[in-house]
Amino acid sequence: MASPAIHQAITEAAAKYRFPEGRVFEYGTAGQPRTANSDLLNTVVFAVGLLAGLRSKKLNGQWIGVMVTASHNPAEDNGVKLVDPMAEWETYATKLANAPLDKVADVYNELIKEIDIKMDNPARVVFARDTRASGSRLVGILNAALSATEVEFMDFKFMTTPQLHYIVRCKNTLGTPYEYGEPTEQGYYEKLGEAFKKVMRSVKVQGHLTVDCANGVGGPKLHELIKYLPSAEQGGIDIKVVNDNVINPDSLNFECGADYVKTKQRAPPSSKAAPLERCASLDGDADRLVYYYIDENNVFRLLDGDRIATLAASFIGDLARNAGIAQKLKIGVIQTAYANGASTDYIEKVLKLPAVCTKTGVKHLHHAAMRYDVGVYFEANGHGTVTFSENALKTIKSAEPQSPAQQQALECLVGLTDLINQAVGDALSDMLLVEAILAHKGWTTKEWLGTYTDLPSRLVRVEVADRSIFKAVDAERKLESPPGLQDKIDALQSRYNKGRSFARASGTEDAVRVYAEAASRSEADDLASRVANAVKEAGSGGDA
Numbered sequence: 375m376a377s378p379a380i381h382q383a384i385t386e387a388a389a390k391y392r393f394p395e396g397r398v399f400e401y402g403t404a405g406q407p408r409t410a411n412s413d414l415l416n417t418v419v420f421a422v423g424l425l426a427g428l429r430s431k432k433l434n435g436q437w438i439g440v441m442v443t444a445s446h447n448p449a450e451d452n453g454v455k456l457v458d459p460m461a462e463w464e465t466y467a468t469k470l471a472n473a474p475l476d477k478v479a480d481v482y483n484e485l486i487k488e489i490d491i492k493m494d495n496p497a498r499v500v501f502a503r504d505t506r507a508s509g510s511r512l513v514g515i516l517n518a519a520l521s522a523t524e525v526e527f528m529d530f531k532f533m534t535t536p537q538l539h540y541i542v543r544c545k546n547t548l549g550t551p552y553e554y555g556e557p558t559e560q561g562y563y564e565k566l567g568e569a570f571k572k573v574m575r576s577v578k579v580q581g582h583l584t585v586d587c588a589n590g591v592g593g594p595k596l597h598e599l600i601k602y603l604p605s606a607e608q609g610g611i612d613i614k615v616v617n618d619n620v621i622n623p624d625s626l627n628f629e630c631g632a633d634y635v636k637t638k639q640r641a642p643p644s645s646k647a648a649p650l651e652r653c654a655s656l657d658g659d660a661d662r663l664v665y666y667y668i669d670e671n672n673v674f675r676l677l678d679g680d681r682i683a684t685l686a687a688s689f690i691g692d693l694a695r696n697a698g699i700a701q702k703l704k705i706g707v708i709q710t711a712y713a714n715g716a717s718t719d720y721i722e723k724v725l726k727l728p729a730v731c732t733k734t735g736v737k738h739l740h741h742a743a744m745r746y747d748v749g750v751y752f753e754a755n756g757h758g759t760v761t762f763s764e765n766a767l768k769t770i771k772s773a774e775p776q777s778p779a780q781q782q783a784l785e786c787l788v789g790l791t792d793l794i795n796q797a798v799g800d801a802l803s804d805m806l807l808v809e810a811i812l813a814h815k816g817w818t819t820k821e822w823l824g825t826y827t828d829l830p831s832r833l834v835r836v837e838v839a840d841r842s843i844f845k846a847v848d849a850e851r852k853l854e855s856p857p858g859l860q861d862k863i864d865a866l867q868s869r870y871n872k873g874r875s876f877a878r879a880s881g882t883e884d885a886v887r888v889y890a891e892a893a894s895r896s897e898a899d900d901l902a903s904r905v906a907n908a909v910k911e912a913g914s915g916g917d918a
């Protein structure tokens with residue numbers, strides 16, 4: 375039980391908010407309630423603050439992170455993510471967030487009993503926010519919840535989501551053999567800068583890179599990171615930062631950023647990049663990254679998360695072989711059903727690595743990646759990273775090189791384990807990884823694109839009356855409900871050369887997403903629209 379003083383403090387603090395009438399909050403794909411109107415979030419953020427404290431107590435005072443962001447979504451949206459998501463805690467969060475405000479303290483007490491929390495344990499929380507205007511108000515609410523429950527906390531102000539993950543990992547490993555780094559923003563830049571220098575010891579980046587920061591928190595943070603990187607003359611990267619306006623809050627994710635580029639399949643209209651210039655886009659909280667360029671025929675060429683995954687897996691595989699430790703490292707690539715079929719083929723047939731498909735949402739990919747010594751995971755939209763197991767770290771760090779070539783490969787691998795943010799997908803760290811790999815391979819984006827040819831694909835959003843009737847199975851590649859719809863999709867896709875299509879309810883939007891790919895653009899479009907029609911019919915109660 376909470377002390378009567380805490381119970382009262384919670385009730386008093388909660389009395390300042392108004393529960394949004396008729397609203398039920400749910401957890402989405404990213405474990406993050408998000409809403410188009412940030413005013414509705416007050417009570418959710420308050421609940422998340424209470425819960426973060428409980429979670430920390432449950433873990434004997436481990437630091438828990440809370441990030442206030444709505445990522446790639448419009449500027450007026452906001453949301454909140456817990457660093458260290460745990461599936462069963464999502465139900466607790468839902469309970470707290472949906473409790474009437476005068477009952478929040480009672481529900482808090484019920485949870486203490488249900489989760490069996492020792493109230494004498496310390497509770498520690500760190501939080502940060504992206505550049506959204508509503509962020510400061512929401513952080514104030516977090517502050518109120520944490521203060522009411524006497525939780526120790528640190529406000530890291532503006533940060534990218536991966537930076538906050540980094541801080542949490544550093545704080546929780548401090549003084550252990552797995553110490554991750556200095557738990558400060560500067561520590562983050564220093565770690566990446568040092569690691570990048572190590573990985574780049576024998577090579578040079580060719581040409582320059584233009585980075586579109588979605589007018590989000592990634593802009594100022596990239597400017598900062600650049601100070602810790604070797605300059606172009608020293609063999610480092612010549613980075614041109616664009617869309618780094620955080621003064622005008624409405625420009626966030628507006629006609630720019632990784633989500634715009636991936637979904638619209640085009641460069642931001644503001645882009646001034648010349649043909650063949652290497653470009654990258656981050657999303658609003660800098661945990662997604664995509665690359666692209668305009669080719670000599672003025673055609674837009676996208677290098678998305680699938681491409682980053684295949685590039686990283688191929689490079690790390692080569693390094694492991696060159697270092698003489700390939701037999702000791704089990705490498706796997708984790709994707710979702712949205713990965714282009716050509717990338718999966720390339721992973722299995724050319725790289726000869728296992729390709730695993732999980733449900734959408736990085737929490738699922740991350741989990742699956744941890745089953746490998748080196749787990750490369752990326753969503754097609756550009757969110758991902760590489761995880762190294764304890765065994766991998768030990769093998770890499772203790773291997774005795776038998777030749778200068780082996781030594782070089784080992785040093786590079788050691789550098790990669792520091793360069794890659796193993797806590798979470800991190801656009802800034804992933805960008806340095808891609809730049810380093812291209813430099814090592816001596817590749818331009820054109821050669822990178824040439825590794826395989828994407829199958830034309832189409833993603834369609836279908837609005838239905840009730841998306842909850844669409845129940846997916848088999849890593850969300852098949853629907854078990856509504857009855858009969860999957861048979862229809864199967865029949866449709868079998869009519870197209872290399873046809874593959876699936877439908878699943880979005881976890882973040884009130885819609886069903888339909889994906890289709892096939893050998894040609896017209897076939898992919900046709901398949902997508904037919905499956906979308908079947909979904910629409912089934913969703914309106916018609917005969918599927």
Ligand SMILES: CC(=O)N[C@H]1[C@@H](OP(=O)(O)O)O[C@H](CO)[C@@H](O)[C@@H]1O
Pocket residue numbers: 403404445712734735736753755879880881882883887
């Ligand atoms: C097709 C697609 O890109 N889906 C996205 C989207 O999830 P949905 O459940 O599809 O709405 O948002 C998630 C959170 O950002 C992201 O992890 C996921 O990849």
Ligand SMILES: [Mg+2]
Pocket residue numbers: 445446657658659660661662
């Ligand atoms: Mg994001």
